[in-house]
Amino acid sequence: MTFTKPVLISGGGIASLLLASTLRRSNIPFIVYERDASPIFRAQGYRLRLSNEGLDAIEKALPPEKWETFWATCGKTGGSGLVTIDPLTGETLSQGPDAASRPNTGPREVLSSRDGKVVGISRGDMRKVFMEGIEDSIRWGHHVRSYELTADGVRAIFADGSESEDGCLLVGGEGIYSYVAKQLSGGKLKVYDLGSRGIHGQAPTAAFKGLGEGVFRLVDEKTVPGHKIFLITNVRPQDMDDPNVQFGWTMGGSPGVVKAPNNNYTLIGKPAADIAKSLTENWHPRFKPLFEQMNESEAAFWKITCSSPDGVPEWTNEPRVTVIGDAVHSMTPAGGIGANTAVRDSELLGRLLAEAGEFRDGITEAYEKEMRVYASEAVKTSFNQSVGAFGTNIDLNATIEPRDV
Template identity: 65%
Template sequence: MSAPKPILIAGGGLASLLVARSLHRSRIPFLVFERDASIVFRAQGYRLRLSDKGLESIETVLGPAGFQRFYDACGKTGGAGFAAIDPLTGETLGGSAPSVANEQLTSREGKIVGISRGDMRKLFMEGLEDNVRWNHQVKGYESTSSGVRLIFADGSKSEEGSMLIGGEGVKSEVARQLTNGAIKVYDLGSRGIHGQAPTTAFRGLGEGVFRLVDDTTQANGGKVFLMTNVRANDMHNPDINFGWTMGGSPGVIKAPNDKDTITGPVAAQIAKSLTSHWHERVKPLFDNMIESEAAFWKITCSSPQGVPEWPNDPRVTLVGDAVHAMTPAGGNGANTAVRDSALLGRLIAEAWERGHGDSWTGVTKGYEDEMRVYASAAVKESYGQATSSFGVELDLETTPTINEYVAPN
């Protein structure tokens, strides 16, 4: 009796690794193909705030013992909402920060729970290392008579798999091919910078989740905004760095050639120049930056009209940003991505137990039907919060996309 073909997973991001973890627990063979050379190859981005639904999804996949270890690694911050600081005067303003007064931040035990993207990936990957293939940039896939193969940038192909899960992010080649370009990711024009600094740089803020808004950047109403999370339990730990996320309304933050791959000192200097006039209470966040960890990024979003329909393929589906890209507003992206992983992993495991693991009958359709409902609502909410917080506007006819699809001849 021949061994079952593995499930192929394109991309090694959060959603991909969590669904891989789910398959691992169910003892279902799989392989992950990631374009980077290692898990620390590039900057890991900003800290992720986990909702109750996100934590529930992760707990479902990891199980009691695994989740407890994950939860212990998360930071916990007290307080129910954002506090606003005037970056020009250093004054803590009364009430919640503007534009986010109604956003609920706490998720468990009355705490705001968060973890860095890099730490999250490492925890999800533990024990899966032998199933990860680095330096494999996916350019598409091909269906076979009894499975599917990935096609890589160098022209090589993977072994045959029984299913393919595309999770390579907002520029997913699997998503382009599967949906014939129906999934569009729009460039909202707003730009951001992620930075880190030693915990000592944050002591002047106190504990809490803070939002700073500087609307004096440009005469035309452009603004710079910054969010950061200061955790009291970690404040005096010299081995921990706190992070912050800076954003700017369209046209404010400008990187050389508008490249979203800019990291290190170049990105750090952009942040420093934009905040050079800020108050001494908040200046240490930039003066003491760990410049090598600075990273520039573009704020993008899928259509707020919802996840589109495409002809279902029983052997190919999508998770995370590959199917529903979101702005950072509201923290919806990562929480929806891990929900994908838990749902798809459960449906695959149920089919495996029924002995349908070769055809996966109904799995991708059942997953996509349910995912479209909650993911469409999350994208709409994320975009709605971004319009007020970041000053962005999306016109489906004129706003440029970052994943333009050219159908094969």
């Protein structure tokens, strides 16, 4: 490789860290700039379900030994259908994308990806595996606010006004609050707040014994009249009897159901745990342990956001700057599509850089052209599924702007 300047990566999420792992495998120099002070600074979020496309991208991107570690870390759950349950009665309803509103007929929603199993991993575990072996190239406490092009490179500009060293390329991977995405696209890349809010929680495996093995969706349409409360969780038998393991769940509600104190959705811990317990106090005893035994310190709020369902817009290509993951295509949690699309970005961009052998004009243009096709389809699918599952809708005035927290 003849890269004389490093690839600069803004953000230390899963897409950025996978890209960094890919670059290390190809001996391409890079630096990751992450705004958090350390890898344990914030809650890591819910469990991610990996599709065939996502797994294929990760396997191609990682060195073989790192892939083996990643695969061993993933949980594998039997069954290929999403079981929908009425949490008030404990009754199993159906399987399929609209199982909460129809009888036990119709096709099943297939969730399995490899070996007939539903493959999943927590966001925190994924970050940990991707981070292994590249720690020396991560700079914590560096929040990228903008960038400037130089005579033959690019520099990131941080929130304190300081600048990075010269890089050959800047990749914005800092999520929905990306300053790089806004500057690069001239404001064309927008993220919309769909109004729905939720809570992530964790509890010891013993709390899940009443569910059995599988992927479960609980849908409550009675506790808050005119609104939905839903919960999704994944129970893996191989971990069920390990007291050191916790399973996660994520709950949410249609707009107006989950309300954080003072509208502060950065709160973690007891405030989120108390709201989750309050909303589920009338649920069937089969599900009570998920909340009674929850690890309150790990509870965290989340909000449903989405890029424009019209697809990824076009902007004037800048050869030395591009974007990956949520920074370019934020998605709802419906269908588990977002993370799988993000890792495809990382594999594609990393492969194009490795094939070029050096930085050259045309790499980011080729990446963006291919990414727009699969990412636009994914955003549309995610948005449409969210409308049906969560009761969300889009307000073109409710855009999310880059911010410093």
